[in-house]
Structure formats: C-alpha cells, structure tokens
Amino acid sequence: MRTFISLWKPLIALLVIFMAIAACTGTNSAVPTTSPADVATVVAATMAAIQAQASPTVLPPTAAPSPAASPTISLIPATPILPAATRINFMTYATSDIVSGAVQPNQSLYYVLNAAQGQPMIAQLDSTNHDVTMTIKTAGGTSLLNNGQNLNTLLPITEDYYVTILGGTSAENYTLTIETPARITFDPGKTKAIKTGRTVGGLVVSYVIFAKQDQYMDVYLNGVGKDAALTIYGFADGQPYVRSVTNATQYSMKLPRTQDYIIDIVPSGGMEVNYTLVVNVQ
Numbered sequence: 577m578r579t580f581i582s583l584w585k586p587l588i589a590l591l592v593i594f595m596a597i598a599a600c601t602g603t604n605s606a607v608p609t610t611s612p613a614d615v616a617t618v619v620a621a622t623m624a625a626i627q628a629q630a631s632p633t634v635l636p637p638t639a640a641p642s643p644a645a646s647p648t649i650s651l652i653p654a655t656p657i658l659p660a661a662t663r664i665n666f667m668t669y670a671t672s673d674i675v676s677g678a679v680q681p682n683q684s685l686y687y688v689l690n691a692a693q694g695q696p697m698i699a700q701l702d703s704t705n706h707d708v709t710m711t712i713k714t715a716g717g718t719s720l721l722n723n724g725q726n727l728n729t730l731l732p733i734t735e736d737y738y739v740t741i742l743g744g745t746s747a748e749n750y751t752l753t754i755e756t757p758a759r760i761t762f763d764p765g766k767t768k769a770i771k772t773g774r775t776v777g778g779l780v781v782s783y784v785i786f787a788k789q790d791q792y793m794d795v796y797l798n799g800v801g802k803d804a805a806l807t808i809y810g811f812a813d814g815q816p817y818v819r820s821v822t823n824a825t826q827y828s829m830k831l832p833r834t835q836d837y838i839i840d841i842v843p844s845g846g847m848e849v850n851y852t853l854v855v856n857v858q
Contacts, residue, residue, distance in 0.1 A: 710740060712739050
C-alpha cells in the first residue's frame, strides 16, 4: 500500500501545477500559456515512469547448482601379515635344499624362499609319525598347498614363497626337501643347450625343459664317470623314463607328450662332482 501511494505522489503534484497554470491563464494574459498537448505529454511521461517503477523486476533464471562429484573410493587390498620366517638360500650351483628340525604339538614353524615364475616347485615333507603337515603360500597370500605333505606345481609369479610347518599330535622330527629345477631354454634357431655345474653339498641338481610330443630328446652327462647318473621323468604325468640306479649318463627318446621334462643329475653317495650336461631337442 505504501509503495502504491509513493508512486502516485508525482502525478498529484503535476495535477496541482496544471490547475495553477490554468488559473493564472484565465486572470493574467502576461503569464505564458501551456498548451493541453504539452500537459498531456508530461502526464504520459510521468505515467510511464510510474508504471516502470510499479512493474516487478524479472531476474534472469539462476542455473541450478551442479551436484557435487561423488568421491572416488580406492579399493586397496589388505596387505597380508607375513610371519617371521627362516630364509632358505640355495648354495651356488644347487637347485634344492634340505632342512630339518623338531616341531612341538600344534606348533607352527616358518620358512621362506624366493623363486621365479614358471619354475617348478617340488616340495616333500616327512616326519617321525608322518602327521606333520605344511602349507605353502605366495607373499601375496595365494595358497599353493594347504595342510599337505607334497607339492608339485609351476610357480605363478616371481616372489617369496612361505612354507609353514604344522606340528601334529606329538613332538616330532621333520625333514623338508624343496627343489626348484633351473629352466633350460634354447637360443633362437638352436636346438642344443649346454650347462655346466657341480653337485655342491652332494645334492641332486635338477633342470627342466619344455618339449612337444613326437620330438626327439637326447641327453648327455659328461665328465662324471661313475660318480653321477641321470634321472629323467615327465613333470605333468610323473612318468619316469630313466633312473639313476641304472647308472645311465646318456639317454635318447621320442617324447610321448607335450609337457615339461625334469632332468636330474644324481651324485653317487653324496659326492661333489663337476659335470657338463648337453641337451638336444628337435
């Protein structure tokens, strides 16, 4: 209501002026005459100004606020808690090790060793009452063996592997044998590989080679005389083709299937023997 009155005040004042001018015009001819057209123009301008003030101001539309971006949640897998473990380090030239000890009932003992992706791991555990077991896991927590006594597998990744010895119902002595054969590969365009080494500590030295069905494989163990011999078997099928008890230092065969083949150099009576191994596959 107050706004309406304030808008009409200029119009009332204008009318008062108009009336005064009209009165003066009628009594004194010396006063300048204002024509009706001039008055109408002033009134129209005043009304336009009043209407402009009375019209509501239209504000431009305000853009809706953009929704806040959802926070990105990074799902980080939990890091396994690794136990304090005794590290197994193979001696130079060795591809295996044997550890032994005593374990109490329900006790857990830990070992760790590093091995490469694609290497076979052959692990065997024995104990007095044959009820001590082991688990084998990657450092990332992937289980390879759960409460068993034997493992033959190709390793999935290059990293540390943890072996847990689990005690049985009574105190026992145990022996753990772990073997990771060294892989033989051929240079491009070649079919023959030569390896030299030593049966350090009187341990068996093992190699692995991948070959296809119907290929021919020739293996020669040189420089050992009667102090070492060959054992050859299929890794996937476990089939033996020659045993060290035959004292064989060379062997030729047409391969029965596509798989990895294990070649063991077995020293006699735990002897340390220098050797040269020649393997040809074609």
